[in-house]
Amino acid sequence: MEHKYKYGFATRQIHAGHDKNTYGALCPPIYQTSTFAFGSVEEGGDRFGGAKSGFIYTRLGNPTNELLEKKIASLENGEAAAVTASGMGAISTAIWSLIKSGEHILADETLYGCTFDLIQHGLRNFGVEADMIDFSDIEKVKQSIRPNTGIVYFETPCNPTLKIIDIKEVTEAVRSIKKDIIIIVDNTFATPYLQRPLEMGVDIVVHSATKYLNGHGDVIAGAIIGSEEIISQCKKHGIKDMTGAVLSPFDAFLINRGLKTLDIRMEKHCRNAQKLAEFLHGHPAVKKVYYPGLPDFSGHETAAKQMKGFGGMISIELNADKKRTAACINALKLVAIAVSLGDAETLVEHPASMTHNAYSKEELEAAGISEGLVRISVGLEDIEDIIEAFREGLDELI
Numbered sequence: 216m217e218h219k220y221k222y223g224f225a226t227r228q229i230h231a232g233h234d235k236n237t238y239g240a241l242c243p244p245i246y247q248t249s250t251f252a253f254g255s256v257e258e259g260g261d262r263f264g265g266a267k268s269g270f271i272y273t274r275l276g277n278p279t280n281e282l283l284e285k286k287i288a289s290l291e292n293g294e295a296a297a298v299t300a301s302g303m304g305a306i307s308t309a310i311w312s313l314i315k316s317g318e319h320i321l322a323d324e325t326l327y328g329c330t331f332d333l334i335q336h337g338l339r340n341f342g343v344e345a346d347m348i349d350f351s352d353i354e355k356v357k358q359s360i361r362p363n364t365g366i367v368y369f370e371t372p373c374n375p376t377l378k379i380i381d382i383k384e385v386t387e388a389v390r391s392i393k394k395d396i397i398i399i400v401d402n403t404f405a406t407p408y409l410q411r412p413l414e415m416g417v418d419i420v421v422h423s424a425t426k427y428l429n430g431h432g433d434v435i436a437g438a439i440i441g442s443e444e445i446i447s448q449c450k451k452h453g454i455k456d457m458t459g460a461v462l463s464p465f466d467a468f469l470i471n472r473g474l475k476t477l478d479i480r481m482e483k484h485c486r487n488a489q490k491l492a493e494f495l496h497g498h499p500a501v502k503k504v505y506y507p508g509l510p511d512f513s514g515h516e517t518a519a520k521q522m523k524g525f526g527g528m529i530s531i532e533l534n535a536d537k538k539r540t541a542a543c544i545n546a547l548k549l550v551a552i553a554v555s556l557g558d559a560e561t562l563v564e565h566p567a568s569m570t571h572n573a574y575s576k577e578e579l580e581a582a583g584i585s586e587g588l589v590r591i592s593v594g595l596e597d598i599e600d601i602i603e604a605f606r607e608g609l610d611e612l613i
């Protein structure tokens with residue numbers, strides 16, 4: 216699908232949304248204000264009622280956030296976007312704006328831990344049913360659609376196993392059973408530079424903009440991208456009345472700044488991750504490497520079909536028990552032990568005890584998250600230094 220925007224990706228990541236109307240400022244100013252003054256009571260009433268356009272109060276809209284929304288919508292090739300205070304703010308806003316009590320959500324079983332917790336445990340308290348299954352089994356996906364299924368939800372690549380789900384195949388299978396289901400994809404691991412799910416038939420893309428979109432590890436933020444109608448519902452109902460997950464204009468400014476280099480950052484994340492994955496694949500202390508760029512990885516072909524590059528995330532399983540695995544991670548130099556991803560710094564974490572802590576032992580097993588799994592967010596340092604850090608740590612295990 217062709218994008219409807221005039222310029223290419225790199226041009227849009229720099230220019231989209233900024234009209235330079237503000238004293239010609241090359242970099243957009245930050246409208247760090249909670250509220251906007253009206254000329255009269257009548258004007259205020261007209262803005263609230265929709266008869267006149269204009270800003271009212273930052274929870275309902277802000278020029279700095281609007282610029283970022285236009286930019287992210289254009290990069291994902293969507294009609295509109297809403298930015299939020301966190302990735303979970305985006306996910307919960309999208310789901311709560313669009314699901315009703317008595318409806319059913321069908322989700323893949325490997326999701327970021329808090330999304331899993333929201334769908335599997337949290338929403339049940341509000342009468343929303345949920346099934347979590349393996350979306351690589353397309354027949355199972357079809358069989359699991361119910362008359363009351365309102366939302367289908369998945370990530371690809373999945374956090375933390377990097378499982379790849381065929382976006383087009385799932386979308387077509389779901390629509391062949393029931394047309395009016397809203398399909399949501401979390402595109403955090405890939406970013407719109409590597410993969411654009413809306414072009415493959417999905418209705419909504421969500422992001423933790425905390426990660427690659429901002430890219431510098433200094434904000435918590437999220438985004439929802441979709442049709443004008445869906446985004447209007449998410450803003451006017453979801454963010455305004457339910458979650459209140461409004462992004463600070465200062466953070467919107469930082470993400471707008473980070474986005475200007477998204478393509479070159481992603482190119483280097485991909486290059487570094489490919490080289491590190493190949494090194495880890497050949498190391499005797501490593502039992503398994505999960506990276507879509509390795510030809511023997513199960514999702515390699517699908518990833519090559521739907522992504523422009525294989526991303527900056529790797530997971531590994533070591534030939535070691537939990538204690539030795541932890542000792543190996545603790546001893547790594549240069550690399551920080553931290554959750555989050557997509558930063559300039561290389562980060563490692565232990566999903567079973569950290570990001571996926573909300574999963575029970577059985578749920579971890581079903582999702583393929585073992586006690587020995589280590590997740591790596593490959594940074595932008597010199598690859599020789601990253602490899603050396605892992606070589607030193609892993610050699611201790613031989």
Ligand SMILES: Cc1ncc(COP(=O)(O)O)c(C=O)c1O
Nearest residue numbers: 301302303327374403423425436
């Ligand atoms: C794939 C994915 N989606 C959503 C989130 C939640 O984002 P945030 O931490 O910005 O709320 C995360 C966080 O790690 C994530 O990895």
